[in-house]
Amino acid sequence: MSDRYSRQTLFAGIGPEGQERLARGRVLVVGAGALGSAALDMLVRAGVGTVRFVDRDTVETSNLQRQSLYDEEDAREGIPKAEGARRRLAAVNPEVALEPLALDLHAGNVREVMAGTDLVVDATDNFETRYLINDAAVSTGTPWIYAACVGSYGMTLTVLPGRTGCLRCVVPDVPPPGASPTCDTAGVIAPAVQAVASYAVAEALKLLAGRDEDLATGIWHLDVWERTAYRMDIGKPDPDCPACGRREFPFLEGDASGALLTLCGRNAVQVRPAASPDPNGAGPDFLEQLGGRLAELPEVRGSLRSTSHLLQFEVAGRRLVVFPDGRTIVHGSGDPAEARTLVSRYIGS
Ligand SMILES: [Zn+2]
Structure with a gap:
């Protein structure tokens, strides 16, 4: 047996049994941009059995400062990120089954794209897709990890349907456009991306390795420039939450044609x-x-x-x-x- 995972199995939180569970795990990463690059690289190196990822974009030069799976040639060719990521990840660890999807996630395909996965890692850059993931995950009982990053800070939230609150327990509706800063208006630095992705992937490894008792609860906010990290409790599923409580999933019925x-x-x-x-x-x-x-x-x-x-x-x-x-x-x-x-x-x- 290869010693590829020897340092990881020595770590008590994973161990040989956790490693075997990781090898049977199936994860979906939504977005292969900055957070997606960092998360995919770590999940594939860790030996998660099947890694599916979806991205609708192509590689551009302005991505290279923080999107660590891509290089100059990818940007020159303008290849789809799903294909660029597949090439790189296949070279990193051929033991992992890679399932790249160069498409836009929307109400009409989200259930099919998520089907058969144990958990979803959010690495998107927009609220519409996060609410879509939340509705799809809560309605099917699939755990998902919210991750977002802008400037020098970011947040993660681990959502376990039925056990923890969800995104809509915290923010019931999609914030209006322009309500919060984005990478296009406020910029973003790579260490913030790597830090947020690390928090999110640690949660993913705990879930996949069967170490639910170690999962972080609530929203974790970290800022690598200010050197701060703090937690906000969000409690149990809110009975008044449109998703957890009332089981209404309007984002799944959204404009499936989405012209x-x-x-x-x-x-x-x-x-x-x-x-x-x-x-x-x-x-x-x-x-x-x-x-x-x-x-x-x-x-x-x-x-x-x-x-x-x-x-x-x-x-x-x-x-x-x-x-x-x-x-x-x-x-x-x-x-x-x-x-x-x-x-x-x-x-x-
Ligand atoms: Zn909820």
């Missing part, structure tokens, strides 16, 4: 097809057929680039990136109407 989504502060808009027959893709030949059609258009032909993972081109001063699941991200404009027009003109709906 449009503005990416926060990124000067980019994502457009989803009105109805994607298959949550994993718009069909195997979709990108190839689209590329063939676009190559006939003089205004597009010169800038058209395609790989098996995506297709991109420039038109009207905007850059359009199309994914195999039929989504398009329009870069260079924050205007949803303009993005919708470009997508219906060049991609179709």
Whole structure:
């Protein structure tokens, strides 16, 4: 037997038995950006049996300061983060079954994406997706770990449905846009990301190793610049909570077609097809057929680039990136109407 995990099994909190449990564990990480990179790297090195991860974005140069799974070449190629992460993680530990998904998590696919996993680690950058995860997790009784980071601080919360309060016990509704600082408005430093991811992954290892008695309760807030860490108690599930108490899960019924989504502060808009027959893709030949059609258009032909993972081109001063699941991200404009027009003109709906 290899000694890959010898230092981890020596640690009393894990031990040989905990390691065997980790090897049988199945975890979903939502987001493969900054927190996702750090969390995935640790979970894969730790030998968690199956690691599924979902991300809708591509690698850009501005990611490299903190998104530790990616390098200069990934940014130059502009590859999907799901694919960049898969490459890197496969080289880190070939014993782990990796399940990369380059797609946008939404009400129409969240249950399928979560199916068969023991726990969900939140590594997203937006509240809409966290409320979606919370509803899906509470409704199915799946533990999930909230993690968020901005500037030099961040928070984690371990949610055990039925045993602890959930996100909606604390904040019943999605905060309005602009209500809280984001990485795009306040920036973020890498040590804050690594610290928050470490707290979250330690919780994940406890859960997967069967050490529930060691789990942290409440919200942990830490700031690496101020050097502070404190805990806020949130108590038991609130009987008045819309999710835990009343068992209402509006985010799961949300706009499953989800035609449009503005990416926060990124000067980019994502457009989803009105109805994607298959949550994993718009069909195997979709990108190839689209590329063939676009190559006939003089205004597009010169800038058209395609790989098996995506297709991109420039038109009207905007850059359009199309994914195999039929989504398009329009870069260079924050205007949803303009993005919708470009997508219906060049991609179709
Ligand atoms: Zn609740």
